[in-house]
Amino acid sequence: MNFSTQIQQVDILDAAKRINPFINRTPVLTSQTINRLFQADIFLKCENFQKVGAFKARGATNAVLLTDKVQLSLGVATHSSGNHAQALSWAASLVNSKAFIVMPSNSSKIKVAAVKDYGGMITFCEPTLESRETTLAEILKKTGASEIHPYNNEQIIAGQATAALELIDEVHDLDVILAPVGGGGLLSGTALSVHYFLPDGKVIAAEPEMANDAWLSFTNRKLIPSMNPGTIADGLRTSLGSITFPIILRFVDGIVTVSEESIVKAMRFIWERLKIIVEPSSAVPFAALMDGKVDIAGKRVGIIVSGGNVDLDHLPWIKNG
Amino acid sequence: MNFSTQIQQVDILDAAKRINPFINRTPVLTSQTINRLFQADIFLKCENFQKVGAFKARGATNAVLLTDKVQLSLGVATHSSGNHAQALSWAASLVNSKAFIVMPSNSSKIKVAAVKDYGGMITFCEPTLESRETTLAEILKKTGASEIHPYNNEQIIAGQATAALELIDEVHDLDVILAPVGGGGLLSGTALSVHYFLPDGKVIAAEPEMANDAWLSFTNRKLIPSMNPGTIADGLRTSLGSITFPIILRFVDGIVTVSEESIVKAMRFIWERLKIIVEPSSAVPFAALMDGKVDIAGKRVGIIVSGGNVDLDHLPWIKNG
Numbered sequence: 001m002n003f004s005t006q007i008q009q010v011d012i013l014d015a016a017k018r019i020n021p022f023i024n025r026t027p028v029l030t031s032q033t034i035n036r037l038f039q040a041d042i043f044l045k046c047e048n049f050q051k052v053g054a055f056k057a058r059g060a061t062n063a064v065l066l067t068d069k070v071q072l073s074l075g076v077a078t079h080s081s082g083n084h085a086q087a088l089s090w091a092a093s094l095v096n097s098k099a100f101i102v103m104p105s106n107s108s109k110i111k112v113a114a115v116k117d118y119g120g121m122i123t124f125c126e127p128t129l130e131s132r133e134t135t136l137a138e139i140l141k142k143t144g145a146s147e148i149h150p151y152n153n154e155q156i157i158a159g160q161a162t163a164a165l166e167l168i169d170e171v172h173d174l175d176v177i178l179a180p181v182g183g184g185g186l187l188s189g190t191a192l193s194v195h196y197f198l199p200d201g202k203v204i205a206a207e208p209e210m211a212n213d214a215w216l217s218f219t220n221r222k223l224i225p226s227m228n229p230g231t232i233a234d235g236l237r238t239s240l241g242s243i244t245f246p247i248i249l250r251f252v253d254g255i256v257t258v259s260e261e262s263i264v265k266a267m268r269f270i271w272e273r274l275k276i277i278v279e280p281s282s283a284v285p286f287a288a289l290m291d292g293k294v295d296i297a298g299k300r301v302g303i304i305v306s307g308g309n310v311d312l313d314h315l316p317w318i319k320n321g
Numbered sequence: 322m323n324f325s326t327q328i329q330q331v332d333i334l335d336a337a338k339r340i341n342p343f344i345n346r347t348p349v350l351t352s353q354t355i356n357r358l359f360q361a362d363i364f365l366k367c368e369n370f371q372k373v374g375a376f377k378a379r380g381a382t383n384a385v386l387l388t389d390k391v392q393l394s395l396g397v398a399t400h401s402s403g404n405h406a407q408a409l410s411w412a413a414s415l416v417n418s419k420a421f422i423v424m425p426s427n428s429s430k431i432k433v434a435a436v437k438d439y440g441g442m443i444t445f446c447e448p449t450l451e452s453r454e455t456t457l458a459e460i461l462k463k464t465g466a467s468e469i470h471p472y473n474n475e476q477i478i479a480g481q482a483t484a485a486l487e488l489i490d491e492v493h494d495l496d497v498i499l500a501p502v503g504g505g506g507l508l509s510g511t512a513l514s515v516h517y518f519l520p521d522g523k524v525i526a527a528e529p530e531m532a533n534d535a536w537l538s539f540t541n542r543k544l545i546p547s548m549n550p551g552t553i554a555d556g557l558r559t560s561l562g563s564i565t566f567p568i569i570l571r572f573v574d575g576i577v578t579v580s581e582e583s584i585v586k587a588m589r590f591i592w593e594r595l596k597i598i599v600e601p602s603s604a605v606p607f608a609a610l611m612d613g614k615v616d617i618a619g620k621r622v623g624i625i626v627s628g629g630n631v632d633l634d635h636l637p638w639i640k641n642g
Contacts, residue, residue, distance in 0.1 A: 053596060274370075
């Protein structure tokens, strides 16, 4: 299989043009302290400053803008308890469409409130994958809405690819780009952008040990789903999909895993030193660097900082918090 | 008195040139959400991204670079439990000088560690102003070091003025600039930069109700020190000085005060919506906007976000935190 035939260079460039009027061109941050620490030049592409606080706004906007008007009049739909739910609700509102969001009944109040804030219409279900899928199927049947999957969707992947595209455009001669991996939408998009626009560059993914399905799948070269992973990096609990996995297998150079302790330490380090709010998932590549799992000495290293949506009432380093 | 004769336009421009190689030109952030909320164009000058995490790096660097070599060989000194202690330690290290820092014995471990990290040499004293001053006097006598006051010092003020200078340089046609006020170093510097470089602009200061000495002094047109204010905005507990007060009286257009509750609410709002870490002092001008204390509708408004040094183990909105 050659997946470069499915999402072409032009698809990513078109996605960038399409979503540009709506999304933020997020800043690239650098820090001399961090460069000294790692003996490397580190460039943080800050998608925590993206609309809805995460890169997910890119893919959702691209997918919604590629949905035809008749379909949009019936709405879009997904099941998600995380950033994609907010992103799709927000993107649908841009084109005066409706977003039907299936969320598990145990979703945090903050996430429910955020989806409602962006105008999403929520249907609660049991907190199992089966219930999520059957509930979504009912919604699709009843409303005629179009399903927009959080990551196993070429339009979503092309949208997520634009974060790395902007980074490559802004920072010359990167040696490697790091991204976290959950379902693989961001990672496969990043890998495609590096393939097309930074052909000498490498892509390394970082994943929580407790949700190491991408590492397992990559190592065994077959899709191995995760089993209810309990990692604090809630954006990375999903398993790779049938579309994201082959792209990752083909275009990603390596996957490393990190402990929960390292994730929390890295997250806190970023908050304290860089003064930016990042969610646990975003700290995963940084944790890999702090643990010395990727050899970056003397290199120019891009990191996709995926998002900044954190429940500020419950921080992992504060007991009772 | 005409204080424009003491700190001239050229002093601020020279300070900017002098400190530029060492400090960060901090970014100016904007947010459509916030602009919509306030029906105004808001520009946040993010000194939380400054060296040592606060604007204090500007003044300290300017003062240290203006100290002659013989004096520098003996070191610089101050009493401070806050950002100035870190800033002076850091600035002294730039020129291979020593910083003698007098800190109250009840200073937080984090602040003590930060000062040590930057190479400052700490002498602890009783947590009273008298003990701080007598201990510092002893240090000065013993070492021959030069005292660099946190705010009541023209070189410090000219340094702090460069934050507003950069903001005015980057964002055209600002109507008003807001800054927090503690000892008045940042505020008097900001007011001078507006006077010289944005002559049609206004300057409004924001202060905690619980540390309202600047408001009282401004309103009564005489220096009224604060009495052990307990505000959470720990950077703003100091009283105006003999040099900062006359500048403020002459060049500041208004001072408003905000409650502790508003400060915490504004701080949390900034963290949640802008994904940046700001310290309570930095949230004070924003709190004034949220409380409707400054009429900004339709205006172009700059805010100096003073710093981002927060004890992440103890957040004001988390009980037991």
